[in-house]
Every structure is written in structure tokens, then in C-alpha cells.
Amino acid sequence: QVQLVESGGGLVQPGGSLGLSCAASGMTFSIASMGWFRQAPGKQRELVATIHSRGNTNYADSVKGRFTVSRDNIKTRLQLQMNSLKPEDTAVYYCHAVEYRGYTYWGQGTQVTVSS
Numbered sequence: 792q793v794q795l796v797e798s799g800g801g802l803v804q805p806g807g808s809l810g811l812s813c814a815a816s817g818m819t820f821s822i823a824s825m826g827w828f829r830q831a832p833g834k835q836r837e838l839v840a841t842i843h844s845r846g847n848t849n850y851a852d853s854v855k856g857r858f859t860v861s862r863d864n865i866k867t868r869l870q871l872q873m874n875s876l877k878p879e880d881t882a883v884y885y886c887h888a889v890e891y892r893g894y895t896y897w898g899q900g901t902q903v904t905v906s907s
Contacts, residue, residue, distance in 0.1 A: 792817050792818060792894075792896070793815055793816070793817045793818055793819060793821070793822060793888050793890065793894075793896045794815070794816045794817050794896070795813055795814070795815055795886040795887075795888055795896055795897065795898035796813065796814045796816075796886075796898055796899070797811060797812070797813050797884065797885070797886045797898040797899065797900060797901040798811070798812050798813075798814070798901060799811040799812050799901060800884060800901030800902045800903045801902075801903070801904070802904045802905075802906065803876055803903070803904070803905055804876075804905070804906070804907050805876060805877060805878055805905055805906070805907055806875060806876065807876050807905070808872070808873060808874045808875075808876065809873045809876060809903060810870060810871065810872050810873065811827065811870065811871040811873070811884055811886075811901060811903070812868060812869070812870050812871075813825070813827075813868065813869040813870070813871075813886030813898055814867065814868055815867050815868065815869065815886075815888060816867070818890070819865065819867050821890040821891055821892070822844075822888050822889070822890060822891075823843065823844050823889050823890060823891045824841055824842065824843040824844060824888070824889050825841070825842055825862055825869045825886070825887065825888045825889075826838065826839070826840055826841030826842065826849075826860065826869075826886075826887045826888075827839040827840050827841075827860060827869075827871045827884055827885065827886060827887065828884070828885045828887055829880075829882035829883065829884045829885065829903075830882055830883050830885070830900075831879075831881060831882040831883075834882075836885070837851065838851055839851055839854055839858065839860075839871070839884070840854065840858055840859075840860035840871060841860070841887075842860050842861070842862050842869070846862075848860055853879075854873075854880075857873065857874050857875045857876075858871060858872065858873050858874070859871070859872045859874075869886060871884070873903070876903075876905045877905060878905045878906060879905075880903060880905050881903060881904050881905050881906070882902075882903060883900040883901065883902050883903075884900065884901050884902075884903050885897050885898055885899075885900045886898035
């Protein structure tokens, strides 16, 4: 199994920056891809960014050019650098991991609030 723990959320003003981190433990060698999802009040959880085993990345259109996802080579830490934040980025952000065999894991979530 894989355990995921997020950190780094908080309150930031519009236009500001914030970094999120996700610490992975357990069977990290089995991870095929990791990513970030978010869920705003009253909305469905949505993909923010993913990074796959070979390092290729995918981003939601709404965050392209503003957010950057990265991961260390041993897949124990996933990060999300968020720049030019907007009020609509306010959500609970979740770390996500998928094993090669298909099992998925979620972190507990961290709140990001963009407000003046």
C-alpha cells in the first residue's frame, strides 16, 4: 500500500503563489503516476495535474502556464507550485497515486484559499 500526506495549503491573495507538497510512503516503487486533484464546494473533484513514471506531465487547461507539478526520482515526494493564483483556484487539493497494478490512493487533502 501507499500512504500520501499533503502539506502546504493556506490562504493567499489573488496573484500570489503557493506550493503544495505530498509525501509518499509505503510501496512507492509500485507507483506508476502521481498527481493533484481539487474539489471546490459544491463541485466535483477535478484533475489539476499529473506526472507519470517517465516524467511526462498533464495539466488541466485552467492551470496551464500557472501551475507546475514535479516529483523526485524515487517517487517519495510530489510537489505543486502554483503561481498567479485566482479566487477560482480555491479548493481542497488532494494528492493522488496510481500503482502499476491499478490501485489508487488519496491523501487527506489540504485547503487552498485564494482571497483578498
